[in-house]
Amino acid sequence: MTAAVEFQNVSRHFGTVRAVDGVDLTIAEGSFFAMLGPSGSGKTTCLRLISGFEKPTGGTIRIFGEDVSSTPPHLRNVNTVFQDYALFPHLNVRDNVAYGLMVKGMGRAARYAKAEEMLALVHLDAYGDRKPAQLSGGQRQRVALARALVNEPRVLLLDEPLGALDLKLREAMQDELKALQKRLGLTFVFVTHDQHEALSMADSLAVFNEGRIAQIGTPQDIYDRPATRFVADFVGSSNVLPPDLTRAMGGPPEWASxxxxxxxxxxxxxxxxxxxxxxxxxxxxxxxxxxxxxxxxxxxxxxxxxxxxxxxxxxxxxxxxxxxxxxx
Amino acid sequence: MTTASAILPARGLADHLTAVFWRHPRVLLALLLTPPLLWLGVVYLGSLAALLLQSFYSIDEFSGVVKEEFTLKTYGELLRPSNFDILVRTVTMAALVTLACAILAFPIAYYAARYAKGHWKAAFYLGVMLPLWSSYLVKVYAWKLILAKEGILGWAAERTHTSWIIDGLLSIPGLEGSSLSTSPIGTFAVFVYIWLPYMILPMQAALERVPNSMLEASADLGATRAQTLRTVILPLALPGVIAGSIFTFSLTLGDYIIPQIIGNSANFIGMAVYQLQGTAGNIPLAAAFAVVPIAIMLIYLAIARRMGAFDAL
Amino acid sequence: MLSDRSPFSLRAAAVGGLLFLHLPILLIFLYAFTTEERSFQFPPPGLTTQWFGVAWNDRPDIWPPLWLSLKVATIATAIALVLGTLVAAAMTRTAFFGREQISLLILLPIALPGVITGMALRSAFGVMDIPFSVWTIVLGHATFCIVIVYNNAVARLRRLSGGIMEASADLGANAFQTFRHVLLPNMGSALLAGGMLAFALSFDEVIVTIFTAGSGAEAKTLPIWMLDELIRPRQRPVTNVVAIVVFAATFLPILAAYYLTRGGSETAGMGK
Known part of the structure; x- marks a missing residue:
């Protein structure tokens, strides 16, 4: 089976700043993949490299086996749920959702039918005529999701989609997103700085630090067997033991969690x-x-x-x- | 599950062009910038170059024909007493107008920045914006009505038995005139009126950046209102004053309509330029006169930049 | 402690200052109704509405300047809209070499006194032997109108979430579709406001125009007509009637522009 997304030694440098530095990763088709890391660790840049809003300064990116180095964003069959949702303020919810179909030339009746279908999927059937400004944060988030999904992308990119929601709504949306992903069988790439979110939702995740991947694996792997002190510190509530304490507790003189x-x-x-x-x-x-x-x-x-x-x-x-x- | 390719096919020229823009962002930038830069570069910079060029030509005193040879003679003529007087008079007027505008603008700007809230704030903003933008010539005309001997000001002075103040002002040497509308006082008043909004807006912007907590800190430390004003507010308003003065100074330096309509027809730089290029046909000297405000403003801007005035724009 | 109430003297000075800015303009209206046509006598000896009729019926010299001013302002605004929007679109993109210089270049035509812009154009026409025409007037007006449109467009672009342009591309729109379906609808009111301000500015301009219009009667814009009447008055109240028209032609677009861009900073600061 081909990988949905594959990075080979990908870098994105801004002058002397190495936002992404020699990253290798493979995202399996149909999986829920999380990119976890503190702000500035390169995870969002990686997402933008997949959508095409950033161009790599080195390395190769493949989407379903195809090299996308000369494919502009609008011709990539991937869609993004943006962090601030980026809904079009001048269009109502229905037109927002139908936008992708409209620019691809689909007729009004057909695209509205599909938009309504998608709005039903995110439980916003009755909101088609509203403007984004008239919606709550959680509702906007769902519109952004419907707007991306209606295009039937091969990969859905989610850039901290739950960051702006309050805790209760956030937990509800986590469950809903996960269920949606299972039902559609789509590949989700999810960027977050919240370790609980990443651990509870992802099939596998990459922990980013300073533009590089510190560890990549299943949530269990990463929680139980952090590869580095940074991962242990960032991901879990694990105790990080310095070498002398590890030895005093009966282990070799090395860092341990x-x-x-x-x-x-x-x-x-x-x-x-x-x-x-x-x-x-x-x-x-x-x-x-x-x-x-x-x-x-x-x-x-x-x-x-x-x-x-x-x-x-x-x-x-x-x-x-x-x-x-x-x-x- | 969809089986579409991960890469969508391009559907025509627009898609291909977009791909070119994405691969080479500079192509799009060049396409966007070329028309306006051609316009401004050719029309405007070209004209300024022509102006500079003309100022290095001279006019043949007998035939009145422009000699297209490089010379500094025309600039030399600026130093002749009658011409030099014009420069001194204009710069003095610009400085006085700027000072008066700063003093008059302060209470309005300070009130609008510190106390006006909600609707009042919008009203103040609009109240300054509208006179700034509305017809220049109509505003000048309005003052012709006000300052005329038989006009509203003279009428009010007569009714309040204060005509002696106006008569007194008009008898000061150098400020004489048959009425305020033919005296330099009138010219000065109209300049101040017309350019005042240009001082208020940047001053208000600067004052709005003074946090109230800073004023409270000053009061906490035992400063009186006057001390707070002098040691905290005025220094912080200074960048706004300088930004505003760029407008008031520059606009006064170049104006030739106001002194032509109101005042004793003493010459200013703008009027000299206008007359020399028109009736006198001495374009080189007109150009040399026009270069003077540019030089003065460049020096002024260099000083203002050093004092941090551009952050207030 | 600081009180939130202003001292009375400050409030009085501030309100007085605003009245100082507005009252003179009201006199223009009053004098359009006076029966005295040879001086600016106050109070007017009597009131009449005859001057509006006179201006409309008996003064054919008003109409050609009015049409010329409308024509020049319309063309100059159209040029400024295109050029100003193009620069604004370029300037909101990421940093590039020469960016600072370009913003200075746009600002220069209004930062330098009008007499310089006027004299510079006059010199260029002289050097290149270009005869005066409607187009020489338009050339000057469009040059200083660009910055007005640019200021409005740039302020709006800055306020727009940059994300919506990316969202549009992400959803499959090419650059032209994004321009038409996302950028233009969101820029519309700012461009309209910028266009109105540019129109008002051009319609009222006299300082540069005198240098670029030549001396022919056919090149007389409405402000130049007014200036002539100020210097050599005849039927002064008629001049007031025209002044009211000019004032309205600048005042109404400004007010409209303010309401179109409320909440932003488009119309603020950088004046004519």
Whole structure:
């Protein structure tokens, strides 16, 4: 099976700024792929390289096997849901959705029928006559989605599409987007800086840092086995242990990550520390223990005894949970 | 599931051209810029070059024919006392007008920037915009009506028994005239009136950038209203004043309609240019006169840029 | 603490300043109704509406200048609309070499005093032996009208979300479709406003026009006619009637332009 999108050593430099620097990646057809990273890490530039709004300064981009280096955006069969939605303010919702069909020459009746169909899909059947300014943020987001999907793109690009929504709406839209993607069987490429969003929605994801991919894999891979200190820091609530602490805990003298839920409190152990903070999470209590220079968090499941702040304690864990990683 | 290709076929010339624009953004830029740059470059810069060229020609005093040979003689003529007087008179007038505009504009700009809210703010804005844009000649004409001896100002002075003030002003040496409309005072008043909006708008823009918290900080530190005005507000308004003065100064330097209609027909640079190119037919000297405001404004702009006035435009 | 109420003296000075800017214009209206035609006597000895009839019926010298001014303003505005929009479209794109110089070049015709623009054109016509005509007037007017349209267009383009142009391309529109279906509808009111201001400016222009019109009677625009009447008055109230027409022809487009671009900064600042 051909890959939906393939980057081969792709770079995008702006003068001396390396926004994207030697990226290789393959996005499988029909998958939900997330690009995760802090702002300025190159993830949005990568998305714009796929849509054609940026041109690579080096490397090759293929969409379904075809080199797109000389294909302008309007001839690429991919569509984007923009971060600020970029709805046309002078057109009503129906004309916004039908725009792509209109410029491709489809007749009015046919394109309106398809637009209404698509509006029904995003539960906005009754809103065709409104102007974008008369819609709420969540509704605009759905219009942007319908406007992109009506063109039946081979790949749908989503640039932080949920960033402007409040938390409750955001979670509802996450489920809805995921369901939609499954139903349509489309390839979604989703850019976000929210690790929970990326982990919960994606089939696979790439973690970006300073224009390069720090790690690429399934959410499970990335959460359980972060390749670098940056990934562990950015993605999870994992403990990052410096080499000396790893050795004191029975591992080799290397950087390691240790998930709080893989640990339990123990009266004795190789390293002891003082409890400095407690946070009740409902399903358990997160206990922060100061061990020399490093704070280590442990999760005490609900129902088990919780120490007081200031008490001294040690932690125990299965050695397999200690995950070694590169220094960067 | 769709099976369309990932690349759509181009459907005609427009699609192909768009692809060319995308691959070579400079082609589109060149297409956009060529017509306007040709116009401005050829018509305007070409004309300025012609002006400069003419100013280095001279006129044969006997035949009145323009000699198309390079000479600095025409510029030398600017220094003749009668011509030099014109330069001094114009620059002095421009400086006085600018000063008066700055003083008159300040309360309006300050009030509009600091206190006017909502509808009042829009009203103030429109109240300055409309006189700025509305017909120049009509405004000058209005002052002809006001300043005429039998006009509204004279009538009001007579009714309030203050005619002696106008008579007193008109008897000051250098400001004489049979009425305000034939005295330099009239010329000055009309200049101030016509260019005042050009001072208010940039001044207001500069004052709007003074945050209220800064004024409060000054008051907190024990400054009186007058001290705050002098040490905080005025320095911060200065870039706006300079931006505004570029307009008032430059516009006064070049105007020849106002002194022609109102005043004692003493010559200004603009009038000299107008008369020399017209009745006198001395285009080289007219061109040399026209170069003077350009030179003055270039120096003025260089100073203003150094004082940060362009951020206020 | 600072109060939010202004001191009375400041408010009085501000309102007084605004009245100072507006009251003189009202006198123009009053004098159009006076019965005294040889001086500017105040208060008018009597009021009459006869001058409107006189201007309409008995002064054929008014009409050719009026048509000429309308013609010149229309052509100059059309040229300025095309050229100003083109520069604005180019300038909103990313930085390129010479950008600063171009914005200065556009500004120059109104930044320098009108007498220089006028004299420069006059010199060029002299050097190149171009005879005066309607087109020499248009040449000058279009040159300083470009910046008016440009200012309006650029302010609107800056306010438009750049995303909608990309969205249009993303949805399959080529550059021409994007121009027609997205850019033009969103720029429309700003261009209309810019066109109106340019028209008002051209219709009223006298300083540059005198240098580019020549001395023939057929080259007399309405402002030049007015200037002649100011210098050699006859039937002064008729001049007032024409002044009212000129004032309305500039005032109404300005007001319309303001309402078309409300919320933006298009009409602000950079004046004529």
């Amino acid at each position: 240790l998930r709080p839920e893989a640990t339990r409190l123990a009266p004795t152990g190789p390293v002891r520390g003082t409890v400095t903070a407690l946070r009740y999470l409902g399903s358990g209590t997160r206990v922060v223990i100061s061990m020399g220079e490093t704070d280590v968090a442990a999760l005490v499941p609900a129902g088990q005894p919780v120490p007081d702040e200031g008490e001294t304690t040690a932690i125990a864990f299965d050695q397999a949970a200690l995950h070694l990683m590169g220094p960067a």
